[in-house]
């Protein structure tokens with residue numbers, strides 16, 4: 360019983376954050392690479408403040424620069440010390456607005472099309488439209504009540 364109780368507590372702590380913030384693996388299974396249509400990948404996705412972008416690639420093969428719109432368009436490579444290079448770079452979307460990311464290796468941006476442009480919307484719970492905001496709140500609190508009752512149920516076993 361000790362194990363399943365522990366498991367449920369972990370689920371209770373982790374799941375609400377998953378429900379409210381989304382982690383996007385850039386390029387899905389293709390990851391961060393050349394000759395991939397990132398404009399198409401981003402299309403229709405609802406990027407929100409608090410969501411995360413994860414850039415995955417073999418270390419050394421690519422890198423990630425967060426740039427401005429002009430640099431994005433021209434594929435100007437910033438100083439190398441500004442690059443993310445871990446192969447599993449997680450970027451939390453902290454502010455709303457347009458965000459641009461490019462690869463600074465060789466001609467990956469200019470020729471390989473390894474560039475991502477997204478528009479980040481305000482966080483779901485702070486959205487200006489009241490209807491979806493309150494709907495999210497109700498769903499989240501209902502979810503927490505459910506988890507709490509599961510935990511108290513397990514605790515009584």
Ligand SMILES: [Cu+2]
Pocket residue numbers: 392393420421422462463464467468473
């Ligand atoms: Cu690259």
